[in-house]
Amino acid sequence: MKRILSWATIGFAVVYFFLPLVGMLEFSLKMRRGEYSLDAYRSVMGDPQFQATFGYSVLMACLTIVFGVLVVVPTVFWVRLKLPRLRPFMEFITLLPLVIPPIVIVFGYIRLFNTSSWLPLTGSALGTDFLLMCGYAVLALPYMYRAVDTGLAAIDLATLTEAAQSLGAGWITVLARVILPNVLVAVLSGAFLTFAIVIGEYVFAALLDRPAFGPYLVWAGGNKAYEPAALAVMTFALTWACMMLIQLATKFSKHTRMPR
Amino acid sequence: MAYLDLSGLQKSFGANQVVKSFDLGVAKGEFVSLLGPSGCGKTTVLRMVAGFETPTAGAIRIDGQDVTGQRPNQRNIGMVFQAYALFPNLTVAQNVGFGLKIAGVSAKETADRVAEMLALIGLPEMGARYPFQLSGGQQQRVALARALAPRPRVLLLDEPLSALDAKIRVSLRSEIRDIQRKLGITTIFVTHDQEEALSMSDRVVVMNGGRADQVGAPFEIYNHPATRFVAQFVGTLNTLDAVVTNAARGEVTVQGQPLQLGQAIAAGQGATVGLALRPEVVHLEADTALISRGDFALAARIASVDFLGAVIRVKAQTAAGVIALDLFNRPDAPPPPVGAEMALRFRGQDVIVLG
Numbered sequence: 001m002k003r004i005l006s007w008a009t010i011g012f013a014v015v016y017f018f019l020p021l022v023g024m025l026e027f028s029l030k031m032r033r034g035e036y037s038l039d040a041y042r043s044v045m046g047d048p049q050f051q052a053t054f055g056y057s058v059l060m061a062c063l064t065i066v067f068g069v070l071v072v073v074p075t076v077f078w079v080r081l082k083l084p085r086l087r088p089f090m091e092f093i094t095l096l097p098l099v100i101p102p103i104v105i106v107f108g109y110i111r112l113f114n115t116s117s118w119l120p121l122t123g124s125a126l127g128t129d130f131l132l133m134c135g136y137a138v139l140a141l142p143y144m145y146r147a148v149d150t151g152l153a154a155i156d157l158a159t160l161t162e163a164a165q166s167l168g169a170g171w172i173t174v175l176a177r178v179i180l181p182n183v184l185v186a187v188l189s190g191a192f193l194t195f196a197i198v199i200g201e202y203v204f205a206a207l208l209d210r211p212a213f214g215p216y217l218v219w220a221g222g223n224k225a226y227e228p229a230a231l232a233v234m235t236f237a238l239t240w241a242c243m244m245l246i247q248l249a250t251k252f253s254k255h256t257r258m259p260r
Numbered sequence: 261m262a263y264l265d266l267s268g269l270q271k272s273f274g275a276n277q278v279v280k281s282f283d284l285g286v287a288k289g290e291f292v293s294l295l296g297p298s299g300c301g302k303t304t305v306l307r308m309v310a311g312f313e314t315p316t317a318g319a320i321r322i323d324g325q326d327v328t329g330q331r332p333n334q335r336n337i338g339m340v341f342q343a344y345a346l347f348p349n350l351t352v353a354q355n356v357g358f359g360l361k362i363a364g365v366s367a368k369e370t371a372d373r374v375a376e377m378l379a380l381i382g383l384p385e386m387g388a389r390y391p392f393q394l395s396g397g398q399q400q401r402v403a404l405a406r407a408l409a410p411r412p413r414v415l416l417l418d419e420p421l422s423a424l425d426a427k428i429r430v431s432l433r434s435e436i437r438d439i440q441r442k443l444g445i446t447t448i449f450v451t452h453d454q455e456e457a458l459s460m461s462d463r464v465v466v467m468n469g470g471r472a473d474q475v476g477a478p479f480e481i482y483n484h485p486a487t488r489f490v491a492q493f494v495g496t497l498n499t500l501d502a503v504v505t506n507a508a509r510g511e512v513t514v515q516g517q518p519l520q521l522g523q524a525i526a527a528g529q530g531a532t533v534g535l536a537l538r539p540e541v542v543h544l545e546a547d548t549a550l551i552s553r554g555d556f557a558l559a560a561r562i563a564s565v566d567f568l569g570a571v572i573r574v575k576a577q578t579a580a581g582v583i584a585l586d587l588f589n590r591p592d593a594p595p596p597p598v599g600a601e602m603a604l605r606f607r608g609q610d611v612i613v614l615g
Contacts, residue, residue: 156343162312163345163403165332167359167410177358181349 021236028229040230047227049216057205057213060129061198064136065191068144071137073187076148077179080157094145097138102203109135110207128208135204140197144190151186152179188249192242200235261324263288263446264309264414269318271304278304280470282318289444291437293457296467297493302450305467306416309448311335322413338407338445342419344399346391352378352402353387359410377405380439397428404436408443415440417449421456433460454494458482466490482538488614491536498537498583499614504529510608515579519556522609534614541610542585544574544596545603557603558583565595576604 031039044050079086097105109131113121121127137144157179164178180187205212217235221228262285271279279301286292294302307313309320311332320328327335338359346355353374360370378384381401391399400420407415417436421429437460440447451457457464458478466473466481466489474486485491502512502519507529510521514535527533545557560576560583572587572595583604587595596602 155348156345159341159343159345160347162310162332163339163341163347163406164358165312166310166337166339166416167406168333168336168362169358170331170333173362178347182347184349 021233024229025233028226028233031226040226041234043224044220044227044230044234050220050231053211053213053216056211057199057201060133060136060212061195063133064140064198065194067133068137068140068190068194069187072141072144072148072190073180073183074175076145076152077157077175080149080152081161090145094141098142102135102139102201103207105138106135106204106207122208128210132204132208132210132212135208136194136198136201139201139204140190140194143193143197147186147190147193148183151183151189154186155179155182185249189246192246196239196242199238262286263290263323264448265319265321266305266309267319267321269305269308269320270316271301271308271313272316277316278470279308279315282470282472284465284472284475286446286448288323288446291440291447291449291460291462293449293451293461293464294467295451295454295457295464295494297452300467301470302452302467303418306418306448306450309414310337310339310416336410336412337414337416338410338412339416339418340400340403340407340420342422344391344396344403344423346399346403346406348391350390351387352383352389352391352394355391355402356387356405356409358406363410373409377409380408380442381405382435395428396424397432400424400432401435404439408439408445413446415445415447417447419451420449421451421453429456436460458494464494466493468493485612488534491612491614496539496584497612498539498542498581498585500535500537500580500583501532502535504531504533507531514556515558517556517558519611520608521611521613523613525613536612536614537583537606537610538612539573539584539586541606542583543605544576544585544587545605546596547603556608557605560602560604562596562598562600562602565598567595576602578604 028040029036029038031037031043076090079090110122111117113119113127113131115123121131160178160182161174164174169177200214200217201212202214202218206215206218217228217231220231264284264286266282266284269279269282270277278299282301282305284292284305294305296302304313308315311327311330311334315328318328319326322335322337346352347358350358353371356377357370357374360373365373374387375384378387381404383398383401383405386394386398386402391402394402400423403420420436421432424432433456449457449460458481461478463475464478464481465475468487468489474481474490476484476486481490481494485494491497500514502514504525504527505511505513505518507525507527510524512519512521512525512533512535521535525533544560558578558580560578562574563577563582564575566573566575567589570589572589573584574587574595575582575584585604
């Protein structure tokens with residue numbers, strides 16, 4: 001009886017999660033009347049606006065990842081090594097983006113960095129792009145922080161650092177040649193999660209008026225019939241690809257195998 | 261002047277003073293062990309030499325140069341850690357060559373030095389392996405090669421054998437000592453294992469409560485302990501109470517029997533002093549008539565017999581308390597049975613008077 005109940009629960013969950021996806025996939029293939037085709041996907045891929053917004057978001061995602069890694073890895077490293085008492089505070093700070101709605105954050109940015117402020121970032125496209133990247137980094141912070149923190153917890157940080165120092169390495173060398181390579185899998189996990197967040201993000205990009213993929217998705221949803229379904233399927237595929245890459249990175253990381 | 265000179269070193273963590281005025285001079289090529297119980301400050305002294313802790317007071321000089329304010333990466337000091345601390349993402353060869361790469365040594369020179377170091381530690385074929393593919397003993401040898409590769413001025417060993425099993429520990433300690441002798445590198449070795457300290461070192465520093473209680477050669481430390489702590493910490497010790505009958509001539513009585521010590525005693529007549537005996541200087545005699553003949557001997561009943569292989573540790577109950585003694589194993593002479601009535605004999609010259 002218990003076994004049947006377990007299988008029934010799993011069956012329900014599968015239907016609940018996958019049925020809408022299957023329905024959406026099927027709908028995205030029905031652009032040509034009376035038969036299945038990839039017309040909706042062709043239409044999307046051929047749309048210059050899609051190419052421009054998707055390219056912009058991919059670029060922003062990459063910049064956000066680099067920015068996030070440069071900020072988060074040294075911070076977590078230093079807190080774990082020298083300021084372990086600050087860890088609960090850091091946990092709290094990095095959870096804030098999950099609690100504060102993005103719209104509040106972006107209005108805060110606009111208020112702080114508008115054209116009449118002391119740092120008028122919104123006055124230029126480049127400045128706004130920088131602001132958007134910072135916003136994305138904040139949104140991804142809970143995931144990046146936890147991924148890196150877990151990675152650093154898995155190595156003997158203090159001893160490895162001291163070993164590298166005794167061999168002549170300065171702080172930057174320690175971070176770049178010893179710490180980062182040993183938490184690369186964790187950093188990659190954080191990076192792929194960041195990528196998945198940035199690609200579909202709407203609020204920041206829309207309110208800062210940047211040509212990102214999120215606003216394009218919303219625009220397409222309101223103006224086209226089959227293409228939004230195709231876009232949703234593509235976005236899902238991209239997100240899942242990111243998740244699979246995390247798994248692959250873990251699997252092919254030679255030195256993270258258990259010692260004998 | 262000593263090659264490595266530690267003068268007046270102190271270290272406090274908040275209100276807790278861990279190292280209290282520590283002085284030590286180490287000659288070039290000397291192997292010195294810091295021995296002591298947990299919390300005695302030995303690791304803190306080592307970490308101050310390495311540069312990982314800043315002394316609250318005092319100075320550290322290497323070859324006459326004051327390095328107290330230098331960062332760890334500026335000191336050119338090699339260090340081997342208890343937990344190996346090999347970089348998991350690098351191969352054995354890359355680990356050994358790490359310090360050379362940082363120093364900007366050419367690839368050819370690095371490869372030659374790495375090969376030399378791997379040959380020195382007896383792992384010439386292991387260069388392409390990752391640390392997780394090595395045993396604990398092999399990892400620690402690689403850690404030693406890595407520390408030695410950049411030709412450091414001083415080598416620091418922080419309990420490098422503690423994480424290894426007993427047999428490897430014994431073989432690796434002689435390997436470490438051989439390599440140290442071959443390279444003539446000035447070495448400080450931190451351990452809480454007295455056997456390691458006594459067997460490997462030119463000199464041993466016995467630490468207690470943040471101070472060096474005694475500094476000396478292993479023979480001197482073991483046989484002539486300067487303080488009660490050193491006597492009790494290094495080796496096994498039996499303690500007896502004795503009453504002084506003639507302090508200048510070193511005459512005492514133990515359980516009413518006169519005993520002539522090999523030294524004068526700094527105590528008044530009639531005072532009670534503590535005597536200490538190593539287990540190996542106590543002899544077991546089956547002939548209890550010794551006692552009545554007037555030789556110094558204590559009547560004893562065998563309380564326990566522990567067969568340890570080459571040595572048999574016997575504990576005997578006497579009127580002065582339980583006394584442990586060691587017998588060499590002889591296949592033709594089985595140890596005495598528990599409960600046997602026997603006599604314990606020792607010479608006054610072998611007795612340590614506790615301060």
